[in-house]
Amino acid sequence: MGLKMQKIADSVNIWLCSSDELDPVKTFECGQCFRWNAFGGAYTGVASGRAATVSVSGGGVYIDAPEADMEFWRDYFDLRTDYAAARRSVETCEYMRECAEFGGGIRILRQDGWEALCSFIISQCNNIPRIKGIVEKLCGLFGDPVPYGGQILRAFPSAERVAALEAEDLAPLRAGYRAPYIISAARAVASGELDLEKTALLPAREARACLLKLNGVGDKVANCAVLFGLHRMDAFPIDVWMKRALREHFPPDFDPAQFGEYAGLAQQYIFYRARSEGTS
DNA sequence: GAACAGGCAACTC
């Protein structure tokens, strides 16, 4: 037990899963989420208005959170999905075996649909530090307070809250041309014009089509929202990193649908590796 | 200062 765990009031530090099942560093750093930050070897984050700290000790992943939230977190970390089987299903070639080895322990988080949609609207033409900065400012200005460990963290603001704002209210975010996209997406969600819960039940193709109607949401953002926010694991977002990886390692006529129902996990394995190589 | 970035929409041909 090398890591001293500080007990945080009103929360318990409990075993979440084996560290073979979940690698927090890879999972939080692979580009799917923007609200987990490393402090002293552990990650603290907020999701759906709940705060937690995740750490690895010995062979286990531990989570420090209110006891009442533990079911939520088990769901959030997708612990009911068999990732060993999912991983095997996308190891379709030697390159994929290497990517899966490199990205082993990545899990696709079951994030809130609105948060994912909004975050990936912000992501366009931005790098991760800037995306995180804009998202933090959005939460700091408009998110509800979440008391945790003697500090006040902030929830991601609801679509209703953002829908009530005007683009100029978002000026402090420095989100640029994305600000009106954020507002109009919030209004679509808040008004029920876009029902994310119903959309999540549709086949990935149709879910994507619903999101594509939003101004400022194209193919890439829609696919990210479907994969990370609606947890449709067969969605396969393609950005510039993925384009390059597909070009270099797959035949020109390759169809990512060949990866099957866990294509989105395949995407994360490929993406995580491509980005690690590209930015090192 | 110019070019560019994990993308999109509007416009061109």
Added chain:
DNA sequence: GAGTTGCCTGTT
């Protein structure tokens, strides 16, 4: 329909 360009802002 395939290709080009401007867009906010921040970084190089």
